[in-house]
Amino acid sequence: MSKDEALFELLLRLGDTDVVLAQRLGEWIGHGPVLEEDIALANIGLDLLGQGRLWLGLAGEVEAAWKGAGRSEDQLAFLRDGGAFRNLQLVEMPNGDFAMTMARQFYFDHAHLLLLRTLARSTDARIAEIAAKAVKEVTYHAERSADWVIRLGDGTDESHARTQKALDALWPYTGEMFVADAVDMALLDAGIAADPGTLREPWLAALQAVLDEATLALPAGEWMQGSGGRGGKQGVHTEHLGHLLTEMQYLQRTYPGAQW
Amino acid sequence: MSTEWPLWEIFIRSQHGLAHKHVGSLHAPDVEMAIKNARDVYTRRNEGVSIWVVKSADITASSPGDREALFEPANSKVYRHPTFFPMPDEVKHL
Numbered sequence: 001m002s003k004d005e006a007l008f009e010l011l012l013r014l015g016d017t018d019v020v021l022a023q024r025l026g027e028w029i030g031h032g033p034v035l036e037e038d039i040a041l042a043n044i045g046l047d048l049l050g051q052g053r054l055w056l057g058l059a060g061e062v063e064a065a066w067k068g069a070g071r072s073e074d075q076l077a078f079l080r081d082g083g084a085f086r087n088l089q090l091v092e093m094p095n096g097d098f099a100m101t102m103a104r105q106f107y108f109d110h111a112h113l114l115l116l117r118t119l120a121r122s123t124d125a126r127i128a129e130i131a132a133k134a135v136k137e138v139t140y141h142a143e144r145s146a147d148w149v150i151r152l153g154d155g156t157d158e159s160h161a162r163t164q165k166a167l168d169a170l171w172p173y174t175g176e177m178f179v180a181d182a183v184d185m186a187l188l189d190a191g192i193a194a195d196p197g198t199l200r201e202p203w204l205a206a207l208q209a210v211l212d213e214a215t216l217a218l219p220a221g222e223w224m225q226g227s228g229g230r231g232g233k234q235g236v237h238t239e240h241l242g243h244l245l246t247e248m249q250y251l252q253r254t255y256p257g258a259q260w
Numbered sequence: 261m262s263t264e265w266p267l268w269e270i271f272i273r274s275q276h277g278l279a280h281k282h283v284g285s286l287h288a289p290d291v292e293m294a295i296k297n298a299r300d301v302y303t304r305r306n307e308g309v310s311i312w313v314v315k316s317a318d319i320t321a322s323s324p325g326d327r328e329a330l331f332e333p334a335n336s337k338v339y340r341h342p343t344f345f346p347m348p349d350e351v352k353h354l
Contacts (some may be wrong), residue, residue: 034265035286036286036287036288036297036300037297039300039301039304040296040297040301043304045298057285140299143296144296147292151289151293155308
């Protein structure tokens with residue numbers, strides 16, 4: 001795999017994951033349990049959308065340098081089919097109840113933060129700059145989802161049970177965040193990206209500290225979705241992504257190039 | 261659910277050197293979440309450098325019924341207003 005191709009793939013993984021999760025969080029608008037939470041979820045979604053735009057914009061530049069012609073951030077977001085998306089399977093999982101949304105966010109935010117911190121030291125200045133900007137936002141996201149997991153876990157019997165159930169249900173989708181493949185390896189030596197495998201231990205430690213306070217248990221299952229390098233990062237998705245994209249891409253597909 | 265959460269009054273300092281200003285209120289389960297909610301509800305457009313939250317129940321307010329007793333006497337004491345000092349024309353912005 002050439003360095004250009006690997007870089008393009010990495011940027012799609014980062015950008016697609018942000019955009020898909022932003023879309024999921026946007027689904028809460030008007031449905032949040034309370035007004036304050038409604039705004040907060042939308043706000044976090046917008047942070048991620050902003051980051052996703054930067055990653056996909058850069059992906060288009062890299063594609064242009066690589067192939068002679070690159071797509072814009074909008075073309076990448078709205079005109080690719082599901083199989084061309086490189087987001088984590090975790091973030092395409094449906095919102096479910098509030099516990100499910102928060103468990104998904106909790107798993108993702110802490111991994112996201114660790115990943116961005118390594119990318120902020122990338123030898124590619126463009127990547128380092130975007131990551132450094134995103135770290136500030138994601139630090140807040142991670143604090144917020146941890147706060148919620150503690151309150152839900154250490155809350156009522158019902159909130160505790162639902163949150164544990166959500167953590168268990170989403171656990172098999174967390175594995176691919178820490179599995180390096182040919183893309184990571186192609187970028188590793190040049191110091192452009194880090195080995196995601198090194199993030200797993202600090203991620204588990206961060207989770208454990210929060211779950212102890214939340215009186216919740218870290219799931220122990222070993223089996224992971226997308227193991228063997230066939231997960232969202234390689235374009236293998238759950239049935240949920242297609243449904244999400246039909247809604248997200250509807251306007252540009254129906255009225256190509258529409259602007260407002 | 262929202263009715264079980266206490267109400268919090270939110271004060272934001274928009275820049276260093278200025279006082280915190282009351283901007284509104286919101287519901288949150290506890291003080292940490294009140295700060296985070298205030299951040300999301302009231303500082304999304306870069307409005308602040310500092311947030312105070314106070315439980316609404318902890319604020320003691322004057323009663324509208326006491327308005328006359330509290331504020332009326334001030335009206336009849338014009339000498340409390342510094343309007344009787346002749347100011348030189350050169351002094352501006354007073």
